Amino acid sequence: MAYTTIKKPSDYFNTKLFTGTGAEQSISSLDFSPDLTWIKNRDTTDWHRLLDSVRGATKELYSNDSSAETTEAQSLKSFDSNGFTLGTLAEVNTSGENYASWNWRGSDSSAVSNTDGSITSTVSANTTSGFSIVSFTGTGSTATVGHGLGATPKMIIVKNRSITETWRVYHNYLGGGQALALNGTQGTDTDASYWSNTNPTSSVFTVGTNTGTNGSGNSMIAYCFADVKGFSKFGSYTGNGSADGAFVYTGFKPAMVIGKASSRADVWWMHDNKRDTINPMNRRIMPNLSSEESVEWVIDYLSNGFKIRMTDAQANGSGETYIYMAFAEQPLVGDNPATAR
Numbered sequence: 001m002a003y004t005t006i007k008k009p010s011d012y013f014n015t016k017l018f019t020g021t022g023a024e025q026s027i028s029s030l031d032f033s034p035d036l037t038w039i040k041n042r043d044t045t046d047w048h049r050l051l052d053s054v055r056g057a058t059k060e061l062y063s064n065d066s067s068a069e070t071t072e073a074q075s076l077k078s079f080d081s082n083g084f085t086l087g088t089l090a091e092v093n094t095s096g097e098n099y100a101s102w103n104w105r106g107s108d109s110s111a112v113s114n115t116d117g118s119i120t121s122t123v124s125a126n127t128t129s130g131f132s133i134v135s136f137t138g139t140g141s142t143a144t145v146g147h148g149l150g151a152t153p154k155m156i157i158v159k160n161r162s163i164t165e166t167w168r169v170y171h172n173y174l175g176g177g178q179a180l181a182l183n184g185t186q187g188t189d190t191d192a193s194y195w196s197n198t199n200p201t202s203s204v205f206t207v208g209t210n211t212g213t214n215g216s217g218n219s220m221i222a223y224c225f226a227d228v229k230g231f232s233k234f235g236s237y238t239g240n241g242s243a244d245g246a247f248v249y250t251g252f253k254p255a256m257v258i259g260k261a262s263s264r265a266d267v268w269w270m271h272d273n274k275r276d277t278i279n280p281m282n283r284r285i286m287p288n289l290s291s292e293e294s295v296e297w298v299i300d301y302l303s304n305g306f307k308i309r310m311t312d313a314q315a316n317g318s319g320e321t322y323i324y325m326a327f328a329e330q331p332l333v334g335d336n337p338a339t340a341r
Helices: none
Strands: 013-019 025-027 036-041 049-052 076-080 083-086 098-104 112-114 121-126 131-137 143-146 155-160 168-171 178-181 204-207 219-225 232-238 247-249 252-261 268-272 281-284 294-302 305-308 321-331
Touching: 013 025, 013 252, 036 076, 083 098, 121 143, 131 143, 204 219, 252 294, 252 305, 268 281
Parallel strands: none
Antiparallel strands: 013 098, 025 083, 036 049, 036 098, 076 083, 112 121, 121 131, 131 219, 143 204, 155 168, 155 219, 168 178, 232 321, 247 305, 252 268, 252 321, 281 294, 294 305
16 A cells, blocks of 8 residues: 555554542543543652543543553543543542653544454554554454555554553564564564464564464454555664764654664663653653653754664664564654654
């Protein structure tokens, strides 16, 4: 599929910062109704909250933990036309505390049944931005699942909603014989049971016999991402151990980057353009940990990519390999081209 050029990336992904009130509040001013919202308290040790429109509001998963899905009536209570409404749950709305939310737009209509794979799935897909939310019931046997993108996913994040089980991450750099754990620090795990040694196609992804990707009779959720020129990029780079670190070309000025060492055990990390508005960017949140935002090592966002400016092996160990996912603030070319910070 040839994707339509995205002139305004914030129509499809945006970071929204807010301050808790302790009372029900609406978080608005997004340019779309979000279908996936990821919330983290920046000020204290609270779990990450991931909620999506396919599973439904109030149904939480936690990127830093392997717990099954939990229903919290006072968490995110609704997905709205330009944001979302929060209840009184302390972890998402403590009075006076600062929060970040990362928001992706799925389909502009209800999720639909998809029969492209051997397992029938329920899919909310945005084929413009290359993002889909896929719900399915596992079989425990090797199977295929339709993702609705019309393009090959470069990254897939899967969680078994029914039981305590590790999040599993497919990345195109690693391929169908390997996986990472979103809620863990371990490096690449080579195991055919995750994806049955099979890379996804433009219509389906393959799941093996592992309960993390295909638990028999279990409810599963997958977040699928494809490369879209000028909007999203999923790739890898090699660290050099220098403060003049690796430069990664994305073709756009990033709005958010999430990264992880794949060749060693270490934390995941994420930066965005709302918590850090100028270079160097040093406000880090770690998806696999519940810890508060830290002010540590630095990364620069440039008009055409990002550059690591620290020596820590978490993001720039000499000879180590890192995978990343990135979303755009502005494309490098087009009607509103990116400029340097």
